[in-house]
Amino acid sequence: MNLKHLVRHSLWLTCFYYLIDDWRTARRLARGRLETRSGKRHDALALDQSLAYIDRVHGDYCCYGGLARFEGSIVEIGPGDNFGVALCLLAGGAAEVHAIDRYVPERDEVAQRRIYEALARRPGFAALFDGPPGERTIRGLHYHPGTPAERFFHGATGRFDAIVSRAVLEHLYDPLAALDDMARALKPGGTMVHRIDLRDHGMFAGHHPLTFLTIPAWLYRPMTRASGRPNRVLMPAYRSWLARSGLDGSLRISRLAGLADEIEPVAIEALDPALLGRAVDQVRTIRTRLAEAFGTFDDESLAVSGVVLVARKPSH
Ligand SMILES: C[S@@+](CC[C@H](N)C(=O)[O-])C[C@H]1O[C@@H](n2cnc3c(N)ncnc32)[C@H](O)[C@@H]1O
Structure with missing residues (x-):
């Protein structure tokens, strides 16, 4: 067994690796080096796959938000390595x-x-470029690298018509505080759409899919804070946020623990009972090992590993 396999095989060596990696990331960020290889990488895709992905993400935002198109001033949080979705918007x-x-x-x-x-x-797209097509020539695109969502919305009131994200909120240190700021930053009638991936993003590949929920908070935080690894804010926290936000919205389930495929987002009550049952079985096999913070969660809440949060600010 080589060193990489040995580390992957041992839970504690894996945690140790993430501790060191997070510490190194914090030092790198402090020196102003912000580059990351996280997220969908278009260099690994053929052109038609990239275009299909861009269209799918844009189409999902419209569909989830119940809008034919987005108008006005939009924020896309965490676009990844391409601005194709911004162009579609x-x-x-x-x-x-x-x-x-x-x-x-x-x-x-x-x-x-x-x-x-x-x-x-x-x-209609050519007119969106102010020169040869490229990210620097897109008219109406304002790129803010090195700007966390936690900072961007802080203090903004009634500025944006829509705020969208995909596979980003799980990387925020405090997504609920950021959502509070986003709610304030929306104009009356504005919409936010967030697709949130609640899985471990491969941190403990080869182990039970909920292994990351067994790591105690005192250890997990220094493993993840600077590197933006999953924050372990789970479905019940988003449900409570929505209930107290004063916004009209919905929380739909898009993934279940241990199931490789995404599902068409549905309300938890409308989930296929057989699929939910399989995910709940996964939860039960690890329940006794869960960290204290998750021990009180019910099986269904722990079985949800992806959600779509849509919230609309009342017009008056
Ligand atoms: C997993 S990628 C998702 C990229 C793209 N949305 C997609 O679905 O393909 C996460 C993105 O969020 C960014 N990100 C991570 N933490 C963030 C934060 N606190 N504020 C804003 N962006 C963040 C990452 O740099 C990256 O661009």
Whole structure:
């Protein structure tokens, strides 16, 4: 067994690896080096796969938000290594898109150029570029690298028509405080749409899918804080936030523990009982090992490993 396999195999060596890695990340960030390889990487995709992904994410935002298109001033949190979704939002009628990111995801120039050139050939897209198609020439795009969501919305009131994110809120240190700020930052009638992945993002690959919930909080925090690894804020916390937010909204389930495939987002009551039962069985096999913070959660709450949160600010 080589060293990598040995570390992966042992829970405690894996935790030790993340402690060191997080400490090194904090030092790197403190020196202003914000690059990351996290998230969907378009250099690993063929052009048609990249375009399909961009269309899917944009289509999901419209569908989840119940909107034909987004208008006005939009914030996309954590766009990853490409602004194709922002372009689709602009092409659909948004006046401007603020793309904010705590880090600077690495980009492959060739893959990026191919994507922007392909998008520019779509009807109505060419006019969105102020020069050769590329991320620096997109009219109406305001990129804020090195700006965490926790900071961007703080103090803003009634500024944005919509705030969207996918696979980002699970990386925030305090997503509920950030959601409070986002709710304030929305204009009356504004909408937010967040797809949140509650899995461990491969931290304990090869172990039970809920292994990350067995690590005590005092150890988990220094393993994850700087690197933005999953914050372990689970479905009940988002449900409570929505209930006290004063916004109209819904929380739908998009993933279940131990099931590889995503599901079409549905209310928890509408879940297929057989699928939910399989996920609950997974929970039961690890329940006695869960860290204190999760011991009081019911089986169904722990079985949910992905949600879509949609919230609309009342118009008056
Ligand atoms: C998993 S990637 C998702 C990228 C893209 N939304 C997608 O679905 O393909 C997470 C993104 O969120 C960014 N991110 C992580 N923590 C953040 C924070 N606190 N504030 C803003 N962006 C953050 C990362 O740099 C990255 O761009």
